[in-house]
Amino acid sequence: MKNHTFVAFGASGKNDEISFEEPGISLTQALARTGGLLDNRADPSGVFVFRMERRSALAGDVVGSSESQLVPVIYRIDLRDPGNYFLARSFKMHDQDIMYVANAPIADLQKFLNVVFSVAYPVVNSINAFK
Structure with missing residues (x-):
């Protein structure tokens, strides 16, 4: 039995290359292995x-002029919709897939405020110390 891997990036609990066994794991299992x-x-x-998909597996026209048998495909799932958990449970991960979890919009603001406060707090403390 050959081991397969997928790579997890973004706002998941673990950004790493994750191994799984044949015949594969579901997207929900993949999310669980990364810590959710x-x-x-x-x-x-x-x-x-x-994922790189076989051109023949895709319905309709494929964007791009490449004649390669493999084409890049991006699948997106919205886990705010509870019904999509059933979809995620039936979506099988493939060898060499990349799973990315996007940051919430507020996360960027939070990062910015952390930088501002990390610079401002020592300055305010120094001013208060010399009063």
Whole structure:
């Protein structure tokens, strides 16, 4: 039995290359292996899987002029919709997939405020110390 891997990035509990066994694991299992979505950082509507798919597996026209048999495909799932958990349970991860969990919009503001406060707090303390 060959081991497969996927890579997890973003606002999941673990950013790493994760091994799994054949025949594969579901997206919900993949999320569980990464520690799930970080409550204070993740956007549950922004869970993405990046995959190279066989052109023949796709319906309709494929964007791009490449004649390659493999084309890049991005799958997105919105976990704010409870019904999509059933979809995530049936979505199988493939070898070499990339799973990305987007940051919540407020996470960028929080990072900015942390920088501002980390600079401002020592200055305010110094001013108060010399009063």
